Amino acid sequence: MTTGAGPHWNVSINFAGLLAEIDEDGPAAAVLAGVLRGLDPATELPDEQVIEAAMLYSRLVEPTPDLVPDEVAWAEYADRAARARYGRELIQIHLDHGDIDAHLIQRMELAEQLHAQGCCDEAVRQAEATWRDWINRYDPTGPELRWIMLQFVSMIIACHRIDEAQALRSFAKFELPTSEDPIKAGYDAFIVTVPAMLVHHRPVCARQNSTATAASGLRGVC
Numbered sequence: 001m002t003t004g005a006g007p008h009w010n011v012s013i014n015f016a017g018l019l020a021e022i023d024e025d026g027p028a029a030a031v032l033a034g035v036l037r038g039l040d041p042a043t044e045l046p047d048e049q050v051i052e053a054a055m056l057y058s059r060l061v062e063p064t065p066d067l068v069p070d071e072v073a074w075a076e077y078a079d080r081a082a083r084a085r086y087g088r089e090l091i092q093i094h095l096d097h098g099d100i101d102a103h104l105i106q107r108m109e110l111a112e113q114l115h116a117q118g119c120c121d122e123a124v125r126q127a128e129a130t131w132r133d134w135i136n137r138y139d140p141t142g143p144e145l146r147w148i149m150l151q152f153v154s155m156i157i158a159c160h161r162i163d164e165a166q167a168l169r170s171f172a173k174f175e176l177p178t179s180e181d182p183i184k185a186g187y188d189a190f191i192v193t194v195p196a197m198l199v200h201h202r203p204v205c206a207r208q209n210s211t212a213t214a215a216s217g218l219r220g221v222c
């Protein structure tokens with residue numbers, strides 16, 4: 001994985017931005033196409049300048065079959081790269097400010113994003129570390145912890161790590177919420193999304209299908 005952003009990128013992005021401001025969308029897109037053309041959106045690292053160029057390029061260009069650089073691929077790059085880059089920054093900012101709850105919630109969110117991209121090993125490591133930090137800090141039977149555990153378990157199940165998921169449920173002594181339980185409504189809403197999540201995760205799962213995952217290019221920013 002590489003980042004191809006060079007010292008000239010600032011000038012090109014600023015120039016394209018100025019052109020876009022005066023509604024010269026075509027020339028602005030051409031400037032951005034010039035800097036993006038040599039890069040691969042599937043393998044490019046989450047770089048601030050590349051994200052900015054990709055976002056602007058995607059806004060300026062109508063989706064067109066066979067367009068080079070591929071507008072849709074760069075829009076997808078901008079979305080997942082921005083989440084990966086700024087999600088991590090937000091995690092550190094919460095920690096620096098001593099807001100541990102927000103820090104842990106953001107870490108679990110990052111784990112879910114990594115998992116959706118097919119970065120399964122890193123996602124599960126991140127989710128497990130978050131879950132353990134939460135256990136060490138808070139009431140192990142509290143609603144927040146059960147919610148974090150549910151997110152963690154659903155990731156492991158989606159990766160077909162069924163034995164580990166059962167062991168975790170057993171270790172955490174998780175029981176289905178009763179009708180008076182404060183997490184009941186959230187649990188019911190969450191459970192109905194799980195089958196769709198399993199289906200969507202299957203083709204990108206690094207654990208289940210490494211060949212298809214590599215071919216999809218979704219792991220380019222793991």
Ligand SMILES: [Zn+2]
Nearest residue numbers: 120159205206
């Ligand atoms: Zn997986």
